Amino acid sequence: MQRFALIGAGFIGSVHAANLAANPHVDFALVYDVDQRRAEQLADLHGARAATDLDQTFDPDQVDAVFIASSTHTHAENLRRAADAGVAALCEKPIDLDLAHAVDVVGYATERNARAMVNFNRRFDRDYVELRRVVDSGEIGEVELIQLTSRGPAMPPLSYIEVSGGQMRDQTVHFFDLARWIAGVDPVEVFATGSTLAEPRLADYGDVDTSAVVLRLPTGALVQIDSTRRTGYGYDERVEVLGSTGLVEARRQRAGAVSRYTAGRVVDDGLHAGWFERVRPTYGAALAHFVTALENDQVIAPSLDDGLKAQAIAEAATRSLATGKSEPITYPTMQAYPSSRRI
Structure with a gap:
């Protein structure tokens, strides 16, 4: 079982939450959103817990992977934090709207052997x-x-x-x-x-x-x-x-x-x-590929x-x-x- 935290509880986050909850190889552990009430509502709906702060979602003692479905301007920083924590990351596109910044973050993550996937579903x-x-x-x-x-x-x-x-x-x-x-x-x-x-x-x-x-x-x-x-x-x-x-x-x-x-x-x-x-x-299928790749150490x-x-x-x-x-x-x-x- 891969323990997942979901970052972002908006529309697309709610789609990913349903797929995380439905995947038999996922332990849907945490939901974080800048709107705490929205995170709590989504977590309650799927039997997860609402994280009280963003740091929890990158805690390797609690999660193995994060699903980054937060606002576009936060993707790069959340990917960087996942790389620092040694947890895998499934990230909505784009990595960052600024290509140069995206390149820097990818280089940072690659140097740390991060396991990551961009969700071109x-x-x-x-x-x-x-x-x-x-x-x-x-x-x-x-x-x-x-x-x-x-x-x-x-x-x-x-x-x-x-x-x-x-x-x-x-x-x-x-x-x-x-x-x-x-x-x-x-x-x-x-x-x-x-x-x-x-x-x-x-x-x-x-x-x-x-x-x-x-x-x-x-x-x-x-x-x-x-x-x-x-x-x-x-x-x-x-x-x-x-x-x-x-x-x-x-x-x-x-x-x-x-x-x-x-x-x-x-x-x-x-x-x-x-x-x-x-x-x-395609969203559920993309998640299933990511989870299988993590479990079997396959190419992502x-x-x-x-x-x-x-x-x-x-x-x-x-x-x-x-x-x-x-x-x-x-x-x-x-x-x-x-x-x-x-x-």
Whole structure:
């Protein structure tokens, strides 16, 4: 049993709390939040205890791992504290909105042999796992074009946009990670363009709500990613990989599989109402991978290195939005870090 402390009792923290409580290999020990009452309510709901201060969550006598689901600006410091305490860490993205700071923290954690994972949970989507298996098997030949879609369903509040880092760093970054993971290589160049069609006020934050991104892989293959903050038809997410001899796709998922046939028409169930309904199962699957890796001393992925690389692509894409030009992708220097292993 891995003893876990959860840091953060907001919406995403409540999702992780339910998965921690449901995992048979987890002893869900502690919940901490800056709002003590909120921590107590979540802890009571799942049979855990509310930590009275943050120090408790890093006490190796009480916990083996922490799940960092606190506000974005606290991720780096909490990861650093976990490394100091010698407890493992599962951290929501990003490590830090400032890439240079994130690199420093990853270096710090790596020097202390920290066991850590960045929660790019879409890698654990059942369909995407199968799609990647097909790509790796060579069934469709050499990868030539990858198409990823992330659409809607509704604009987040402007208060969220203000601290999110922008569409490239907040929304599309998940698909930068998926592109690397599926292709098995790191993109070398990015071009991004975008507009404010759903919410013109985003321009005040230097952000967009509708974007198209093209990544160039070192093989010459291309990746296209379209992202929107708002649709009129539900949450739409899908991946397609065109190879030299075939194609594999993970199609958009409907909320149900019932079709209604009447004279002259067929009515099918629509898409999921929101992104969370679509990806809900991936959170539990990501946690299960992390716990299994800890118990069996296996390689953990997505690693901190993976988190930095996805963020480096997002930084270059954000620059491209501003310059209107293709931008080279500069990855953090990793000489001091262990070599990444593809799993």
